[in-house]
Amino acid sequence: MDEFSRLSLHVPEPAVRPGDQPDFSNVKIPKAGSVPRPEVDVEPETIRDLAYSIIRVLNREGEAVGPWAGLLSDEELLSGLRHMMQLRAFDARMLMAQRQGKTSFYMQHLGEEAVSCAFRRALRKGDMNFPTYRQAGLLIADDYPMVEMMNQIFSNERDPCHGRQLPVMYTSKEHGFFTISGNLATQYVQAVGWAMASAIKNDTGIAAGWIGDGSTAESDFHSSLVFASTYKAPVILNIVNNQWAISTFQGIARGGSGTFAARGLGFGIPALRVDGNDYLAVYAVARWAAERARRNLGPTLIEYVTYRVGAHSTSDDPSAYRPKTESEAWPLGDPVLRLKKHLILRGAWSEERHAQAEAEIMDAVIQAQKEAESHGTLHAGGRPSVRDIFEGVYAEMPPHIRRQRQKAGY
């Protein structure tokens, strides 16, 4: 007998499927406040544990505890809560607008609002994000006008992208928001390049790259780690682990490695995992990483542990691949409710004020939508010109494109 039995292929599977009982017992959640906060110039090898733990500030009672707490004032937290509520209301309206045929497509953030909203607070003017499609909170939290976002979603006559980009693929240099690509992961390595350029020019701006758990499988993710670690680029490499990549659970991209954060360890990049549904923890970790970058200490990798409550996009039906109640079973709660509870506990907020704020915010979103719709939607009202198809391919329109524009009748 041969000492080896025959080989068999290992294909990872999620713990549960539709019809099963949701089960997150495998997600090890440390107590809030239990993970230490190292100095920003720490030797990466000495904090390897942080790539396997989860940094949390808000506990079940709504208290902020531990070494990562105490960084934000009541006022800052209240504005954070408003940002998340605004993003949620914005999503609700735009989702409905898509169902009404006012746009072709929409992607929402439900359950992930804290990640981009809190992160934005750690950045300064002049820093640059290289986002993917689920970080509209970066714009909302930077007071980018909602009407502009909606104009883009409706592809109307005021659309800053002139109807040429897919809905939700915003762009704003002014607000530190690099133009979104539909091709996954491409922007991640570009973030490293932007950061390297800032260092080459002895500038002060830092960059942030954004990627989902599924997209970390792309080669561009790995190239990013190589360049970021080699040149110690002033960049924050964010991985939003929301458990699902369309129908594919995170274990397919993660494989045998313990966590996504742990991917940074082999490159000597400090890697931290954080509770992505905890506004305070996300801010604290982002600020730590930003300070490292600003002090020229190099890149930081952050994995945000969160859950995609909504569908992947308006083209997706999550009940086909996961239990319907899985999002309710998610052990890290809802980011809006958690911050609300904390603010009420602090005496800075109340149920009444919350209900009132919710109504005000929805009102503001509806007002913005009315204004945006007055400039048209995908199938009605003002629209970008056919002429716009031909503009902006090059800085100056070459003769062959001019001829084609004329042939099209414009």
Add this chain to the structure above:
Amino acid sequence: MARMTMIEAVRSAMDVSMGRDEDVVVFGEDVGYFGGVFRCTQGLQAKYGKTRCFDAPISESGIVGTAIGMAAYGLKPCVEIQFADYMYPAYDQLTQEAARIRYRSNGDFTCPIVVRMPTGGGIFGGQTHSQSPEALFTHVCGLKVIVPSNPYDAKGLLISAIEDPDPVMFLEPKRLYNGPFDGHHERPVTPWSKHELGDVPEGHYSIPIGKAEIRRKGSALTVIAYGTMVHVALAAVEETGIDAEVIDLRSLLPLDLETIVQSVTKTGRCVVVHEATLTSGFGGELVALVQEHCFYHLEAPVVRVTGWDTPYPHAQEWDYFPGPARVGRALTEAMEA
């Protein structure tokens, strides 16, 4: 015989092939449990097990690279790239590797893989869900390139592709997944269940790679098209009343030059239609071949109708996508020249 959509026909081709040959494996993003975002692989994992049909990480280079390795072992991988627009990360594996393995190893290793991908526009997919990258593949020696225009062909050609000993790019026009489309976006798509080409045998059959099909006989002019544009061309012919012959290429590489030459020699006029960008598009190759082989029979310059030389826009897509009106103008132009 059953009526099938193109999605069902593609699925049936994989099902039949997996049933006949244990070496056929199917993988790609979301193709396992869920059955793919367009549902082309639905049910295959349940039927053949998760080591023959499975979800791949989001890594196109990884998908094609591992398929090449599996082929080197002796399997016949049929992989899915979720949208054609996402094959670029795999381009090196396709062009420098898959396409050349037989040649550079003198047949010691071969690469019988199929790379399936939804292509083309007309679904408000914007720049990254609407591209027609066929010319990027036809420029590469060692690949075969197929674009079906109906369920019957899709199944027969995909079975041939899976049985082919060399790498085949299989481009599925997503606008045709549910029914033939005449280019009028305000009119609903007629479902394949109402169309004779939706009649698809349940079992095994194949259609040879490299053979075009004449979709409409005519004597005044030849229209060369493939994929969605076959249906747009047929609509334009009907609307202009010109007695045109419409050739559906089905296979771009190898190309059925004989059918093209015979037709243009007979008609003396030719219009080439594709969705992809004009400059250096596959239409340029077709026009060159027509003028090389039919020059003395031509009565008018060959006209091309294509997408514009710009990225595919989201909101203005119906002004980008060649429709029957634009094709009709080209037909008239070719007739009047």
